Amino acid sequence: MNNENRYEAQATQVLQYLRGLQDRLCNTFGGASMGGEFLRDAWERPASETSLQGGGITAVQEGGEVFERAGVAFSDVRGSKLPPSATARNPQLAGRGFRAMGVSVVMHPRNPHAPTSHANVRFFSAGDVWWFGGGFDLTPYIPYEEDVIAWHRAARDACDGVSQNIYPVARKHCDDYFFLKHRGEARGIGGVFYDDVNESSADMPLTWEQGFALMQRVGDAYHDAYRDVIARRRNTPSTERERNYQLYRRGRYVEFNLVFDRGTLFGLQSGGRTEAILMSMPAEARWAYRSPDAQMDAALLPYLTTLRGKDWLG
């Protein structure tokens, strides 16, 4: 098999995993048991000089009983010229052709006891240069230590199945990345995150086979861990006060995504499909000059500040 064919075969393997993951997530988090369906919006875009070529399926659920808004987006795009935001760490790639595939997930439950979650797995190829990226993180509004521990355990187990060198690095990346500098707060309680990973990565070098195995373990672990959190919290009785606080804290989620998130900025810069990129936005968010609830802040904020980086599995 020559190199071109090998790249193609690898991409096909990744493609199959990603499409299967999207289906599984839509089946688990949509349907009768969730009181809401994911609507699939398939799209395709022909080649042009100025934009990406490719296609995808954006699955969105809005107004469900369990999920107010949730999105599971699969995309597979090719471009003739990498945009600057994609090459910040790899300036030698600026201007090259590329192919990028991924599944990106954000789920905003209605119940304030149920945390918002995010996951992303992606594969990037620009000829002989390739990398994997991905991870998942959890954003509670009313924190439960049981959920925090289970989430980090799922993250560690997913990584350890490939190599024990991964988790400490990917955990720290997650804590560092999902951080709102202007607030001095983490977005949530963390998880794992890694990007631009290949054989020559400084802190977690992986072969292609390891990178693909990690993608699968991360995608699968997210599916199972979040399914379990939702099962525990979806029916917890909640008050209007808790709901108000949740909507206020969702303003922070919006701030992170629009100010800091590399994926969002890459998408908006590269002429991506705006509604698919912004499916990460909550259905509703609020802002106020002062927090509406000092008591609920007192329960949540330690998880986002002093406990950030804590070893929950020790």
Next chain:
Amino acid sequence: MNNENRYEAQATQVLQYLRGLQDRLCNTFGGASMGGEFLRDAWERPASETSLQGGGITAVQEGGEVFERAGVAFSDVRGSKLPPSATARNPQLAGRGFRAMGVSVVMHPRNPHAPTSHANVRFFSAGDVWWFGGGFDLTPYIPYEEDVIAWHRAARDACDGVSQNIYPVARKHCDDYFFLKHRGEARGIGGVFYDDVNESSADMPLTWEQGFALMQRVGDAYHDAYRDVIARRRNTPSTERERNYQLYRRGRYVEFNLVFDRGTLFGLQSGGRTEAILMSMPAEARWAYRSPDAQMDAALLPYLTTLRGKDWLG
């Protein structure tokens, strides 16, 4: 009078105008007739190596009858080192000490027939280099041609009182700047906007005296023009459908401020007071994969797309 004293005297003049403007805006748009008060949060920050020194008064109204959320912020800060976002157009100033004063206003009325408005006037001095910036723009959710024409007339009259060369330039800056590239939509129906204006500005050079006169005319015109719009629209009966559409469109307002607004990015980068910077956020915003109201889009979107840049005063 030596140069240092002259700079100081000029700054004092600007300071007095700005504080008076803040008071007038709070009195006109708050109080019994508006069913809501501006709460004044005075702040002061001592010098430190890493942040700005100075003070200000952030006046915020939340939960009023006419205004859901409104902010009028005055600030007067000094820094020992200009942050990169402030020197994009003036790289020779990077690292210099500076003083910046301004009044910044965003008002979000509750009634969907009443437009959101924004205004800003500011003065920037870095020793012998100074500039003025400012402007105002209007963001309707249910457009009224009467309001659009009155708004642009107020903008033109404010500029023409200083020089007839200003309005065409500042109108175009406003249309260019308040634009959501990823949406292909203007934020609103425009107004005027100018930045980095001094004697050597390429497109609208102004003496210091002209710059200060323009600041005053722009601040005054905003006060009067928005007062008149609110008087016309505050009591228009509205439906839940119109309210839903307004909240959805407010998502766009959030997107502009967090993705594109230079003032917001400057503030967040330079370690400004986050809640004061983000007082521009609406009380509440919503997102949806598809517009909830094609008919209301059909009424509004032409103003933000095909009619963008139209000469309403011709």
